Amino acid sequence: MTLATADTHPRGLAATLAHARYVISDNPVTGIAFGMFLVLVVCALLGPFIVPYDPLASDTAAALQAPSATHWFGTDNLGRDIFSRVIVATRLDMAIAVFSVALVFAAGGIAGIASGFFGGWTDRIIGRISDTIMAFPLFVLAMGIVAALGNTVTNIVIATAIINFPLYVRVARSEAAIRRQAGFVQAARLTGNSEWRILLTTILPNIMPIMMVQMSLTMGYAILNAAGLSFIGLGVRPPTPEWGIMVAEGAAYIVSGEWWIALFPGLALMFAVFCFNLLGDGLRDIVDPQRRT
């Protein structure tokens, strides 16, 4: 553009970053959430390199030690350092959370928008499919899938995605249905956009904020789901460190007094779910232009 006046509104990426900084500083809770998210990402990326012990190395002599200077989170029944396992487990749990959410957003989100936007038969078919999945008790469906296809991480991700499919369809469908007759959608039709193009370039970006909130919640549930599966023996294969399975195995030791085995992975799980929930609201502020005054 010709005029490069000192404009109060920087353009493009700079605008988003400036706005992001603004949102973080404005709402402290969101600031904390971002801090927590950063911690999770660092643990996920650098985990294996920064941990004091090898998460898989067992040391039966030092089994079941309470938290001490050498082992900050104590050791488990095989003498493995719980602190190292909790840190290294971040990568796997974040992967489970992120991939299952991405998968369910792609499938459920798009299907929801299509059924909300096109209505008619598309709406009925997708509605019935999501009803069928809804009729299944969520957890049993996950168990069925994992039991049938084997308890690999991919199957856990697929199972979580399928469970949350109806939720995403419902949210996307109602948001798309509201915007179907909006002025700017009619305008897009006037200027020759095809229905699918309108759906992807106009409707989808506008419902991103709401979907963002939903995605952040589901990330929490994805990890809890993996933990539940581990509790009944269908979770991640040993000896891979994963919060869910560590809590499940540690749970048996609560009564006998070794509280730390289950507590620390439990706290890590809580930390992650907290972060995702608080993040959801923060993300909504950033992505939602209305707040970008």
Add this chain to the structure above:
Amino acid sequence: MLKLIGSRLATAVPSLIGVVIVTFMLTRVLPGDTAAYFAGPAATAESIAEIRTKLGLDKPLPVQFVDYVSALAKGDLGSSLSTGQPVAAEISARLPASAELTLAGLILALAIAVPFGIMAAVKQGSWVDHACRLITTAGVSLPVFFTGLLLVYVFYFKLGWAPAPLGRLDVFFSAPETVTGFYLIDSLIARDFETFRAALAQLAVPAITLAIFALAPIARMTRASMLSVLSSEFVRTARAAGLTDTTVIITYAFRNAMLPVVTTLGMVFSFLLGANVLVEKVFAWPGIGSYAVEALITSDYAPVQGFVLAMAILYVILNLLIDIAYGVIDPRARSEA
């Protein structure tokens, strides 16, 4: 209202059919080999094959499916291999246990989460709002079985307040004679308050565990819908007309805010049924969840099929109730079906 029920059932039929088909497929994919199990440990190859023909497992899948559906039509859900009992009998015995636990959990969650949601909305941004968000999120951020075990450890093992996690009733009590299958209600009908108290004590901790897990979605939904209703114009009119805060918040705002909450109850209930499976394992609760889990793990698919069908029907009935409740609260829903 009849139109409402008619159209809701009409939409439920295809999803029920979907459930039947998917269960059939899912169970046929389970790794275990029923015939081998049936033939017993020391069986030889040909005796396994013989059992397989006897059970009709060698027929092509579509034929098996037709058999299954025709048996279903006659109400025969087959028998479970692991327990030998007919599935229909087991489900009818175990369903009330799970239903009682899940409903108790749900009612408890509603009793806590809805007031929380309202207070958080009315005093938005205050410490109450943040406290509500922190507590409900904390509740949902721990796996349900861990909360259960923790509660057992604290309330039973350490403090001794709660009774032993030994299922629905203390060993030395006999179950009240079944009317609804819900021990609480049956014992009240039988005027047997001692059993009622014992059953209530047994139900308390598992129900709290489930409730904690369901707080977050309900509280969040209540807060969101209360916020939007409180900023609506008719609330402003009510305030301008000088109505007291309680009338404005409860009779005007709250009743409108309950509508979206009621619709999410369907989702929360099936979400709880899933979590219930784990709670049953922790509290040795003779519910339908643990029964299905056992069957699933041992690839004994008759109970799994029966269980999922029962859940599907329960889900359809539940949605019907929610629609009716919605119709009761919101007259607009009553007019156009």
Add this chain to the structure above:
Amino acid sequence: MHGNVDVTAQAAKTSETPSGPLLEVRDLTVEFATRRGVVTAVSQVNLTLAKGETLGIVGESGSGKSVTSYTVMRILDRAGRIAEGSITFSGMDVAHAPESAMRDLRGREMSMIFQNPRAALNPIRTVGRQIGDVQLQHVQADARNVKEKVIDILKQVRIARPEERYQAYPFELSGGMCQRIVIALALACRPQLMIADEPTTGLDVTTQKAVMDLVTELTRERGMSTLLITHDLGLAAAYCDTVMVMEKGKVVETAPAERIFRDPQHPYTRKLMRATPRPGITLRDLLPEEPAVSAAPAQNPPPQSEARAQAASAPATKVLLQVENLVKEYPRQGAPSAFLSGLLGKKAPPEERIFRAVDDISFAVLKGESVGLVGESGCGKSTTSTIVMRLIDPTAGRISFAGEDISAIPAKDFAHHPMRRRIQMVFQDPTESLNPRYTAERAIADPLLRMGGFSGGAKLRARVADLAEMVGLPQNLLERFPHQLSGGQKARVGIARAIALDPDLVILDEPTAALDVSVQAVVLNLLEDLKQRLGMSYLFVSHDLHVVGLLCDRVIVMRAGRIVEEGSSQQVLDAPKDAYTRELIAAIPHPPV
């Protein structure tokens, strides 16, 4: 009027001070705490309201008129607070009164009615009980006689069959009926002061007149004072004793109604007066007079109308758009869908199941001509325009555009049809018609990219800059998002987008209804200039006859899906043939000419 009811209610109230104004506001300043610091919404407002007087507060959006009224009632939301100044109401200091005292006051001594009536009522509670709640709250009735009292009030606000309507829900009543309920709610406890915040915006002109007449009659009967908040000068002129004009939170002028219209002192008041559409003026008159030209607006005959007259009488140039016997039917709302009723075996009679939004209408639009389509809400004008735009398919009838039958092409395929670029549309609510995720530049560029053959780069940017300049949109606003633009700026972006492909016909669906009067004046003139420069023809859909009269050569008046009158705007406005048109024109309040 039941005498006795009146007396008992009167005695129960607190005794008023014998003399002095009912309401007195001194140097009122109200501030709001927002995310970007404190914002002063209203500063140094002074007003006095005597008993029985009707004061009109006039101003455009953002002038602070509503904030003032809310402050008087002390129902500002949490972020607002009274920074300084005092409010005394019949001797009582309202500004610092405790909330409990205020709560007794609201509804009993002063009450309020709001803009869109249906939203102002609790959707899931019968109207009778909502009125009853207020009565019970202020001990005007007790559980036994509350129903009888409510029915009595319903009669006073002229609601037919009050016993039956007592049980009705808001969604079962019409807009006008709902507003009567809101009024009944406000008058339930016979307050001394009634504040009406834009009571009739969004209602049809005829309903508006009925409601305003009712309000004035009831308030005069009971000697109540009224505070009427509106942006419509015509309304203020017709119904207020004194008028107070506000601009950006400050009071610019207060004067008796007839003097303020005859001889407005403050330039802003004059600008508002001029910008209000009224019979017998031209588009140019709407604009604030150039400082150089001092001549009074009304005298010199507008040169511009002759130009239009010649165009109309010029030999019938080529017909651009021809609509023949257009019909559009919808299944009646709430009727059981065909599938279900088929299932249940009972067949509802056809009329009951079908609702005719457009009922066999035919008209033509000549090249370069602009035609007005006028009617109240529900008359089918928008449906007609959407069908002409080929966004939805007609049930029957033909539409030919530049000789080609475009009604044959189904709506969903029309998007790729070459004819698409020749018919464009400007939408009613500028905010809702712009994609919140697109900057203004991207919004204008969209049609060019899709059908204009542009592929981006400098050529595209130049064309967009050219269009922006044409609609008077400053360049630096191009990369802003819609929520960072004012109403007028958003309207300009919408127009730039519509003319991007050089269309022959532009359909304007109430383009300025959502804009402030002064902005509307500028936009209407912009549209007129564009028509002259680009030679387009307009189909102008509106509910406001004056606005249509200013811009269009010919006017078509519609009612319940049919055309009731058609002719040159001059002839329709000055000598309407059809009774309905006459009633329409009479109902529009306008400042004394």
Add this chain to the structure above:
Amino acid sequence: MNRREFVKSASATAVATGTGVAAPAVFSSAQAQARNETLLIVSESGPNNLDIHGVGTNVPGYEANWNTYDRLITHEMTEKDGVRYYDRDKLKGELAEDMNIGDMSVTFKLKKNATFQDGSPVTAKDVKWSLDRAVSVGGFPTFQMKAGSLEKPEQFVVVDDHTVRVDFIRKDRLTIPDLAVIVPCVINSGLVQKNATEKDPWGLEYTKQNTAGSGAYRVTKWTPGTEVIFERFEDWKGGPLPKIKRVIWRMVPSAGNRRALLERGDADISYDLPNKDFVELKQSGKLNIVSVPYSNGVQYIGMNVKNPPFDNLKVREAIAYAIPYQKIMDAALFGLAKPMFGAPADAKTQVAWPEPTKFVTDLAKAKQLLAEAGYPNGLETTLSFDLGFAGVNEPLCVLLQENLAQIGIKTTINKIPGANWRTELTKKVLPLFTNVFSGWLDYPEYFFFWCYHGNNSIFNTMSYQSAAMDAFIDGARAAAANGDKAAYDAGVKGMVDLAFADVPRIPLYQPYVNVAMQKNITGYEYWFHRRLDYRAFQKG
């Protein structure tokens, strides 16, 4: 006749009669009086069938059958390091009042006054029908009878109403002890035949849900997966009337809760707690903890010797040297087991079983053996275990996996649910796995007959077939039958040496049976089937 009819008909009969017997045990809820006459047992899983002859009856099912049915003969009790222990060699009559063993037969005289729980007298006809049933239903029961050369119905002859003769088809020292195990129980043939159908002649469906025996207890209520309630049979003639009137057996899936119940005194007995809990409870001294080695039992690492890589002896030896034996003893067992490894190099093989191997953890040797076997850069395989015993198996496998990784053998752990475990074993495809076997008859040749013999029984999980081994086993059995001690000792030593040389499976340890009881519970007896015998318990 498809699956539906078969299952439906079977279940129909079961339901019809099932409700009859299992009337709700309505008894007064006077808690105090009931509590000290009732025994509350908590365990992880319960029986899936009350009939030992049933199809796929699980181990808890054995316990139910043992306490509700009688046998002709049973074992005397002796003492072994402070615990009442079944005497392997001394037998006494239970339903039989007299037994005299001839050259090729044994004759039993039945107690005249013994009756079944429904009151009908116990006759020789019932004994014959029961033994015929045991050898003809197939599956595990028939295999168990075959182990004692009891194979054909013709062997069982009714002499008169109260005399039964069992003819031997071959001299076999195991025949008499095999009549004292759980399988040859005496069933009320009259009652069962009344409920049998032509499709289910032996009435297996009926006896699945209902007890039809003459044992000391009767099952009055059974909710599969939740609880089993036994009531004492007042005129039981098999032995002294038990002190406990009522036994309640509750399934509590969570081990943590079971321990909590014991510690708070709300449960009387539990036997499937994790080893760590047993060790800690013993130290805390609040409860009576009994730990007794499995008789004739060994936990081992099995390898499928039919297909590569474990068909190669050197690879098997490499595994044997790579096992972290001591780590497993500490972290998985917490010391509650008898090591079966690390015997001194010069130790002479004993005429006993189980006995320790000479293997020790020696990673360097293991790596070298692996290279010699032709796998210099290691190999990849799966390590499977029974999820039903995950408490011990999981840590064991994780430790093993870690050591194997150090010598280049990469393993992925494969958890197999309890009920499918036996099905997987019968397929004999698992390359590398851990399992436990213990023979009821505490004789070395009995253990080897099941686990190493060429007849490839289900318990020969390694499908190890070697003519030399078969010769040793058959030789020892024949010697035992003829009482030729020298040949018997040579046979046993030969078996053990060959087993340790070929090492198709690597013994790890002899596990302990651990039982935790409240202080006021006495009378625990250790039996070969390792389950609880309610008849001996006293409370208070």
